[in-house]
Amino acid sequence: MSQQTHQQTPPWYLGRLCGFDLETTGVSPERDRIVTACVVQCGANQPVQSATWLADPGVDIPEGAAAVHGITTERARTEGRPAGEAVEQIVTALTAVVLSGIPVVAMNAAFDLTMLDREARRHGVQPLTDIVGDDLRVVDPFVLDKHVDPYRRGKRTLTDLCRHWQVPLDGAHDAAADAVAACRVAWRIASTHAVIGAASVDDLHAQQIGWAREQAESLADYFRRTPGKEQRADSVRGDWPWVPAQRSGGQQ
Template sequence: MQLQLHRPICFFDLETTGVNISKDRIVEISIHKIFPDGEEKTYTYRVNPTIPIPPATTAVHGISDDMVKDEPTFEQLAHEINNIIKDSDLAGYNSNRFDIPLLAEEMLRAGVDFDMGKRHAVDVQNIFHKMEQRTLVAAYKFYCNKDLTDAHSAEADTIATYEVLKGQLDKYPELENNIKYLSEFSTQRKSVDFAGMIVYNKEGEECFNFGKHRGKKVVDVLNQEPGYYSWIQNADFPLYTKKVLTAIKLQGFNK
């Protein structure tokens, strides 16, 4: 089944130095862009992360320091990558919890604005887990009857994820072939930022989801304790969380 698209969607996968959203870096990114007219394009980049790749991580994806030492940094690639994805919705496997947050950190670190507010995110893993509870390798075999022999290669994982989503649409007629629906279905929690530090309450108001102000409305905390904003901005929080907090603060000023 082909995707019904009103605008392009970019399936993407990252290979990284680790799994810490704030501190780790991209070493490879592959993007498979599908256009509403059915055209497809694939872009794959190796990236110099500017920090060492731990041997245990190299053992997983096979990319070593020596393999990327002469590659461009993400800062050098950021605008090119942003030009590919800026008009698109995003999709991936475990992308809501890892790939999109880490990509946002890299973009913001490179001085490129990154905002998910006007696009949808489809996490194929969440759809899979709601339906079958398996891994990408098993999903590829289950939905596509193919063996993922090159797992942990960003390009192979990216294209496999795209094929799995099409297979899911074929298998489950109750799934709507609509990116907005798939985005909502594959979202597990309604958080304002990627890290889940700020979430919506039942009234749709932004609330802190950590620390001494857990459960309190952000606007109330910022009004009653202005220094809390500065503390977060100067502490080791994800850049996207800081960006979201600033936007909420500015909304209060505009009102």
């Protein structure tokens, strides 16, 4: 009976997926702020459900960041909702997804989920991981790609992964476009690599914790052996899918 039930269960990537992406004021989860966000449910032959946010981060958006995602300080102040309100709504949306058993697909999840965690704590919002605990299941195309093709040369941004896996990406660095593209890349990897596609979401989440740690150790070792990059090794973190606040050692 159990074997028959298992055979009737479709692989995870054919079920409902939830893409999650942030655009921010910079690349430090400890210091920077959320500017835009998207939580989009897709797949399983059901309609796409997308929610997006534009926040006023309460600080100036550096020109370099605005050049990437297109949101200036002026626009954020004029059109954005208060940061604390946006963060609370993002956490609420992801909580509903997680508690319904849908995996969260996030490119380089350790950045986005850590950023959301720090913003929640900054604004007095109960963090996602404190609410859902061990129910959180994450699929990270960045970790999956490095696992199935560790020696491929070149960058591994979402744009690069979309190009490699032949996934359309309309409007890179737009949170909504990136969230959907991350789901498509995850689907492509899972559909072409049985070790990914045949795993249960529970097992895949656990495996990614180990893979992310191994990938971080390899990167840190590379930095140590590369002249001029030695000090960068100290900043490499192997925590996944988020960096616990008490271990971050950074500015809150």
